[in-house]
Amino acid sequence: MRIRISHAISYVYAEPARHITQILRLTPRDHDGQHVMSWRIEPTIDGRLRATQDPFGNIVHTFSADGPIADMAIQVEGLIETTDLAGIVRGVTERVPVEVFRRDTLLTMPDAALTAFAEDVTRAAETPLSKMHALMEALHETLPCIETGQRTGLGAAAAFAAGESIPQDMAHVFMTCARHLDVPARYVSGYVAQSDTLPHANGAHAWAEVHLDDYGWIGFDPANGLCPIDTHVRVAAGLDFADAAPVRGARKGGDGEALAVRVSARNADGRAANQ
Incomplete structure (x- = not known):
């Protein structure tokens, strides 16, 4: 595309x-x-x-x-x-060791509610990849996404407690849960072209990427409930919104x-x- x-x-x-x-x-x-x-x-x-x-x-x-x-x-x-790689991230300039992306930040600090949610929704999943898909699907279904202009960013724990989230903080919630499950995760800012099948495709957007040993980096867009496809344009990445x-x-x-x-x-x- x-x-x-x-x-x-x-x-x-x-x-x-x-x-x-x-x-x-x-x-x-x-x-x-x-x-x-x-x-x-x-x-x-x-x-x-x-x-x-x-x-x-x-x-x-x-x-x-x-x-x-x-x-x-x-x-x-x-x-x-763009090319649809089903979320797989290849050929990206990597300057930072993967282990760095296990760190919590002010915007991705877990609390008891988030850790309990992460453990509960992934309990039945048998592999790290299936755990990440279960986490994304659960967030997409249970945490309504609102557009960025409706509220400023709160961070993961506050957004989860509020019961609704802008795309940036949905990425933070996903990352916080993934890191609690011992999976390195990073924040991605970019753009999403309009699609009849995506609920949140309004130009500027944010999602997360996790690193799995058998696959490398894979993107997850909890606001839209899918791994990034050819509608997504990746711009910047970091530990959280502040870096990107x-x-x-x-x-x-x-x-x-x-x-x-x-x-x-x-x-x-x-x-x-x-x-």
């Missing part, structure tokens, strides 16, 4: 900013499941845009500009060709910030998902 992606992040400041710095993890890499045919990041104001890589192998762009800045936007356009956040930044001045985000992911036949 060929997926055309458009991602615009716009800022307006009631008081002009004197300086801004944006850390952007918005650029996908080639691997066996996807090929980046074209990709462009364009700020709408003059500044300095520098590309590096972080310790996880993610492509990171740092944009900085001096003010006064009353408004600005980061515009991303790209075309990705699409945008993080700081500014001097710029009080009264108003933020608007628009994401569109179109597949080859022209259907679109907008957020």
